[in-house]
Amino acid sequence: MKRALLSLLLAATAFAQVRNEDIVKGPGADWLTYAGTYSGWRYSPLNQITAANAKNVVPKWVYHVPGARGLRSSPIVYQGVLYITNTNSVYAIDARSGRMVWQYADPRAKEGGVNRGAAIWADKIYFTTSDNYLVALDRFTGSLIFNRKFADVEKGTTSTSAPVIAKGKVIVGSAGGDGGMRGFIMALSADNGDELWKTYTVPAKGEKGSETWGDLIEWGGGAAWLSGTYDAELNTLYWTTGNPWPDYNGSVRQGDNLYTCALLALDLDTGKMKWHFQFTPHDTHDWDAQSWPVLIDTQIMGKPRKVVLHANRNGFFYALDRVTGEFLRATQLIDKLTWAKGIDDKGRPIMLPNSEPTPTGNWVCPSVKGATNWMGQSYNPGTGLLYVLTLEQCGMYFRSSQNPEPMKHFSGGGATEEGGQVVLRALDPKTGKRVWEYPMTGAGRMWTGTVSTAGGVIFSGDDDGHFVALDAKNGKNLWHFNVGEGLTASPVVYSVDGKQYVAIASASAVFSFGLFEPAVPFEPPVIQMKK
Secondary structure (H helix, E strand, C coil), rough: HHHHHHHHHHHCCCCCEEEEEHHHCCCCCCCCCCCCCCCCCEEECCCCCCCCHHHHHHEEEEEEEEEEECCCCCEEECCCCCEEEEECCCCCCCCCCCCCEEECCCCCCCCCCCCCCEEEECEEEECCCCCCCCEEEEECCCCEEEEEEEECCCCEEEECCCCCCCCCEEEEEEEEHHCCEHHHEEECCCCCCEEEEEEECCCCCCCCHHHHHHCCCCEEECCCCCCCCCCCCEEEEEEECCCCCCCCCCCCCCCCCCCCCCEEEEEECCEEEEEEEEEECCCCCCEEEEEEECCEEEECEEEEEEEEEECCCEEEEEEEECCCCCCEEEEECCCCCCCCCECCCCCCCEEEECCEEEEEEEEEECCCCCCCCCCCCCCEEECCCCEEEEEEEEEEEEECCCCCCCCCCCCCEEEECCCEEEEEEEEEECCEEEEEEECCCCCCCCCCEEEEEEEEEEEEEEECCCCEEECCCCCEEEEEEEECCCCCCCCCEEEEEEEEEEEEEECCCEEEEEEEECCCCCCCCCCCCCC
């Protein structure tokens, strides 16, 4: 059966190859990047499922990923095949039925950790292993084409994010910033995995920006563990960076600690930094900037702008000019915010007293999980709104007197959090103001992302394991389905044979949903009896 299915898929898609223009065009039947488009919209123009008929959505199939316990992967869908990752492995699944087409598990990789997804280019599927190998597979068979090491796990670097591929370059980031390492963003050849360029997120001693550090600069963190977005017209990548190390003890790294907790604009061809914007200078709360930089063209303060939007973990929602990096505006993303009273006209936070970690602890809002985090946001051009999962939660922040040691998973202190309320908020990018909000049920974890459609529906999930559909205009609950376990990934929308589906990974499985189709009445055959 599997051999026959594979032959059918090969025959149907033998000459199809994914190119730059396909991803620039954006989703339709297919979903070709983690965020759907280079711009990070997580929006689908499909409209079979609407606010009026979403109540008729039903499960179509479920695939249980072998050995999975906490999937983070957002699927890629192309030509009727869905590709999803687990730790050091990829599964190709028939997007119509949920049957497995092939699987690949790296026999060499020994490290564990989460993986957020694969990428597709030409006729290959790409993903990174937790110990920093770029793996390229034949998309038809899952056969290994190449695997290339791009970083040393022995130096504290791991890999968790889905690659971004543009103009034949596979862009990968670096994880591990909480243990002491030097973050980077790197471009590798889609043909053979060769290194094309590498941009560090923490400067070397003597380089510009190094004066914002102390003696531990070479272990300064700044991990780039979330995928970025890309403006094809400007040929610019937009990539966020993580916290400085040690996380909670800033006394050993006096200064702004460039280029941590920042957004970097990089030339795709060379990796050269065009501009940077630091959201949280001298961060001591582990507020990585790892939240999606969403690219839109809109009016800000009455002027047309090419804008990059960023809902930050520190509790503010930013709008920047994506051509120049100019700070345009910041508004408060959450209600409970006690570390800063606002953002000044240069984009720097206006600090409040008693918000730094201390040996006895300080109570600060937001918590270490942040006001938002890495889960997918969605921009819907039909409503003009950006949909963001937020967390109203506070916590205690402590600083340790222990001397920091690189490679010892020492964070310089710690943090706790209590309670919390997850709220899905619809934001107007033109003003930064909230249009509506929808409180989620369950514990305050908020790891499920969003996707929106031309049918006027937002799909997301709560911490009780409910996959939910909301009206994109007003946040009204339209439908829900309990998958029976936690949801920790972002959904995608696709179609096969003219039928629209929405798929999401739960802790251990992939679920696909579509509209209910009445069964065709069974008519028994008429048997002519001989006289």
